[in-house]
Amino acid sequence: MEFEFFRYPEKFAYRVDEPKPCSVCSKIELCFDAGGYPGINDIDCICSACLKAGALIELEIEPNMNFDDGSPAAETITYKTPGLPTWQDTGWPMINGKFPIFECIASAEDFTDKNDFLSSFLEEDQTKDDIEWLWDRLPKKKLNHYNEGGDISVYLFSLEGKKYWIWDAN
Ligand SMILES: [Zn+2]
Structure with a gap:
């Protein structure tokens, strides 16, 4: 598939x-x-x-x-x-005129560290300062299914070797 x-x-x-x-x-x-x-x-x-x-x-x-x-x-x-397995009607992001690939619902393991996490946030209405708290809410282990996520999800995308993410809450 x-x-x-x-x-x-x-x-x-x-x-x-x-x-x-x-x-x-x-x-x-x-x-x-x-x-x-x-x-x-x-x-x-x-x-x-x-x-x-x-x-x-x-x-x-x-x-x-x-x-x-x-x-x-x-x-x-x-x-x-x-x-996309989101709760709200979340639009597919667009980055510099291109559409990224949806990789997974992210865990801390998908990032090297908090800095990597914050720097790959796709800023639209919110800034990195607004979403810093999300790092502590990330599942620690890599998710194998959407039902392993909690009420807050970080959606990880990739484009040309770079990570980008958006988030949504129940
Ligand atoms: Zn069919």
Whole structure:
């Protein structure tokens, strides 16, 4: 299962609990849970092949929000990528006109130290001083599944070898 912008969908994308028929093609697999995907139409779940092939474009269902610049990358993230496992409607970040890859829900192990953590924060409305406290709230060990996270999550992205993160709380 490979998605250009979502590194570990088997760990960090919302999926159904047990194999179910894909709402689009009826293939039975551990589909992505599409119940929370916003859009014109509603479906229960979608298999990885249908998601990658862009079946959600016609259904006008958008797993991810982003700054839609009309590029193929924006379309891939909006329609052909599992939804970010966030609580709020969190837009996919854009860095210098490019979209980063979602790596994981971060733990302290994903950073060399607090300085590395703070320097990779993607500043938008908040500054590094505002979010310094988050370092102490990070899980200590690397997460293997989104359900190992707590009520506060740091979403780690990468672009051209650099780390960037945003955060969200329940
Ligand atoms: Zn399918």
